[in-house]
Amino acid sequence: MADVIDTANDQADYFLQVALDRRPRPVVGIASSEYCADCDEPIPVLRQHTIEGCQTCVSCQALRERRR
Numbered sequence: 001m002a003d004v005i006d007t008a009n010d011q012a013d014y015f016l017q018v019a020l021d022r023r024p025r026p027v028v029g030i031a032s033s034e035y036c037a038d039c040d041e042p043i044p045v046l047r048q049h050t051i052e053g054c055q056t057c058v059s060c061q062a063l064r065e066r067r068r
Contacts, residue, residue: 029053036060 030053035042038060047054056064 038063 032048032051032054033043033056034048036057037055039057041057043054043057047058054061
């Protein structure tokens with residue numbers, strides 16, 4: 001009788017693990033800077049929220065990309 005109970009518990013654990021693996025996980029993002037790392041000017045709030053983890057203003061980012 002214990003074998004049937006053990007099997008049922010193993011199945012329940014398996015299905016619980018499958019359900020946990022499929023659940024949506026919260027997205028933890030990298031915070032954007034409030035001020036540009038290159039020129040120290042404030043980064044607009046819209047850019048901070050749109051570009052996750054941005055460290056530079058639009059102008060300085062464009063300069064960085066041109067240098068590459």
